[in-house]
Amino acid sequence: MNSRGTWVIIVSLFIAVVLTILPLPNWAVWARPLWVLIILIYWVLALDCRVGVGVAWVMGILLDILGGTLLGEHALAMAIVIYIVAKLQRQIRIAPLMQQTLLIFILSAIYLGIIYVCLGLTNRLPSSLLYWLPVFITALLWPWLFILLRDCRRRFKVT
Amino acid sequence: MRGLQTLLLILLAIALLVFDYRTTYFVKIRLILATIVTPLQYVVSAPFDLVDWMSTSLTTQKQLLAENTRLRVQKMLLDAQLQKSFELERENNQLRALLESAKVQTANTKVLVAQVLAVDSDPFVQEVIIDQGSATGIYVGQPVLDATGIMGQVVSTVPTVSRIMLLSDTRSAIPIELVRNGLRGIVVGRGEYGQLALVHIPEAADVKVGDQLVSSGLGQRYPVGYPVGVVTHTKHYSGQPFMEIAVQPSAALDRSRLVLLIWPQQEKLMQLVQQELTETTKASKPFKDMHSNE
Numbered sequence: 001m002n003s004r005g006t007w008v009i010i011v012s013l014f015i016a017v018v019l020t021i022l023p024l025p026n027w028a029v030w031a032r033p034l035w036v037l038i039i040l041i042y043w044v045l046a047l048d049c050r051v052g053v054g055v056a057w058v059m060g061i062l063l064d065i066l067g068g069t070l071l072g073e074h075a076l077a078m079a080i081v082i083y084i085v086a087k088l089q090r091q092i093r094i095a096p097l098m099q100q101t102l103l104i105f106i107l108s109a110i111y112l113g114i115i116y117v118c119l120g121l122t123n124r125l126p127s128s129l130l131y132w133l134p135v136f137i138t139a140l141l142w143p144w145l146f147i148l149l150r151d152c153r154r155r156f157k158v159t
Numbered sequence: 160m161r162g163l164q165t166l167l168l169i170l171l172a173i174a175l176l177v178f179d180y181r182t183t184y185f186v187k188i189r190l191i192l193a194t195i196v197t198p199l200q201y202v203v204s205a206p207f208d209l210v211d212w213m214s215t216s217l218t219t220q221k222q223l224l225a226e227n228t229r230l231r232v233q234k235m236l237l238d239a240q241l242q243k244s245f246e247l248e249r250e251n252n253q254l255r256a257l258l259e260s261a262k263v264q265t266a267n268t269k270v271l272v273a274q275v276l277a278v279d280s281d282p283f284v285q286e287v288i289i290d291q292g293s294a295t296g297i298y299v300g301q302p303v304l305d306a307t308g309i310m311g312q313v314v315s316t317v318p319t320v321s322r323i324m325l326l327s328d329t330r331s332a333i334p335i336e337l338v339r340n341g342l343r344g345i346v347v348g349r350g351e352y353g354q355l356a357l358v359h360i361p362e363a364a365d366v367k368v369g370d371q372l373v374s375s376g377l378g379q380r381y382p383v384g385y386p387v388g389v390v391t392h393t394k395h396y397s398g399q400p401f402m403e404i405a406v407q408p409s410a411a412l413d414r415s416r417l418v419l420l421i422w423p424q425q426e427k428l429m430q431l432v433q434q435e436l437t438e439t440t441k442a443s444k445p446f447k448d449m450h451s452n453e
Contacts, residue, residue, distance in 0.1 A: 021203050023278045053161065057168045065192045066199070068284045068322065071185060072175030079172060083165040122180050124329055127350050 005158030009051060012039050012149065013059065021066050030130035033138045034108050036063060037078065041107065042149045044085045045093055047158065056082035070122060077114035081107050097143050105139035186315065194317045200277045200288060211416075269422040271295060275415065276320060285328035285348060286314070289418060294318040297420060300380055304419045308386040308409025309333065309374055313420075325412050326387070327352055334377040335387050337370050346372060346387055346406055352413040355388055357404035366393055366404055379432065382423040386410075 016035040024032060036059050043051040060075030067074070085092065085107065092103060112135060119125050152158075179185045218226075273291040291297055293316045301313040303323050311325040324331055331348040335357070342364060346355050360366055370390040376383030392405035 017199070018203055021200065021277065023204070023207065053165045053168055057172065060172070062196070065189065065196055068286050070176055071179040071189065072172040076169060076172035076176065079165055079168045083161070086161060118176060124350075 005156045008152060008156045008158045009043055017062065017066070020063065030133045031137055032134060033141050034111060034134050037081065037108065037111055038104065038138055038142065038145060040078070040082055041085050041104065042146065044082055045089055046153055048089055052086060053079050053082050070118065073115055073118045076118065077111045080114060081111045097146065100146065101139050101142045104142040105135060108135045108138040190315055190317050197320055204277050271420045273418050273420055275418060285325040285350065287323050287325065288320050289323060290320060291420065292316050292319045292321050297321050302381045302421055302423065304385060304421060305410045305415040305417070307411060309381060310410045310412060310415065310418055312380065326355055326408055327412055333381055333387060334375045335372040336375040337366065338373055339370055340365055342366065343375055343377070353407060355406040355408050357390065357406050358401070360402050360404055361400065362395060362402055364402070366390060366402065368393060372406060382421065
């Protein structure tokens with residue numbers, strides 16, 4: 001298989017991780033988009049076989065280590081969501097941007113839902129409904145990020 | 160093929176979750192992994208440190224002079240207070256001697272200043288990472304303060320950095336007493352900065368808004384007599400055995416950039432407590448079961 005531009009994928013994921021652990025002011029702490037998830041989703045949609053569930057799982061573990069959450073929490077959610085995306089890749093790819101946005105909304109809700117269940121089972125439920133805010137933020141971010149990453153992919157000819 | 164891979168990864172993640180939650184087996188592995196990703200945290204906090212550094216190095220002379228004057232006044236005030244506290248400490252020791260109670264030194268503790276390196280981005284994990292680790296003698300369970308009160312305790316440490324669980328974390332609990340009447344209680348975190356709760360206080364207890372809470376040292380983890388918080392809100396529910404009490408933490412949990420680590424000399428105290436407990440067990444046979452897990 002002819003594959004190019006692996007470094008673009010690595011850099012984009014690195015930026016996503018940095019954005020995830022970037023300290024934010026107190027009022028914005030709940031509004032952080034699910035950077036790593038959304039960028040992984042993009043690469044799975046764009047390049048079917050390069051980025052898959054394995055990469056997603058490793059990124060999830062990395063988030064768990066950085067965030068101090070239970071080991072496997074983000075990895076579990078990430079693996080399930082990315083599996084769904086990979087399964088539906090053909091359909092999502094040809095969908096219009098608005099429908100994709102709606103789908104990202106549902107996918108991030110599933111992602112946070114799985115983490116919510118993990119938190120619930122380990123008695124650490126968040127007390128605030130703001131927990132679900134990233135679902136909206138991530139969905140709103142999708143069209144812009146999609147265009148940005150598509151241009152990146154074309155310019156650096158990532159295949 | 161992909162389905163099988165996913166299934167395996169999901170099972171692996173669940174296994175990790177269960178092991179991590181149920182056992183302490185992973186603590187060491189986590190620490191090693193945390194050390195590997197530490198450079199990333201340095202990279203992320205670098206721009207903030209740069210801005211900090213610039214704002215300190217680019218201040219004008221006028222500002223410096225003003226700040227200098229302010230600090231000088233503050234130092235004088237603090238010195239005055241310190242003198243008073245020396246006097247009080249001396250008097251306290253005298254009184255203890257008079258009472259012939261155990262001489263427990265609460266002063267003379269070793270202190271280290273550390274800088275907050277990173278704050279956890281996960282809003283419901285109330286932890287910060289500091290730039291001092293086990294290489295400087297930091298241990299798990301060590302109390303951490305800032306200039307105005309208790310911040311939390313060390314939950315994990317590697318040679319270069321340590322992780323501190325703040326009082327506002329939902330896993331955190333600290334034994335306290337009311338300054339006004341000595342009522343004992345436990346303050347737990349609610350998972351939000353600036354919000355703690357005093358729990359299991361009976362309806363009839365005397366707790367008012369504005370009451371100061373200090374650590375009671377009863378858990379033998381936090382030192383005695385440091386400010387923990389102020390009662391901001393009390394609520395009674397008819398038919399409920401306990402009050403709902405909101406507490407505002409004294410320490411600036413979400414703002415402090417410098418923290419103090421202290422080494423309370425509590426070994427002696429712990430020995431005394433153990434001794435006392437065993438004596439009680441011997442003396443009161445009927446209550447033996449109560450202390451059997453000591």
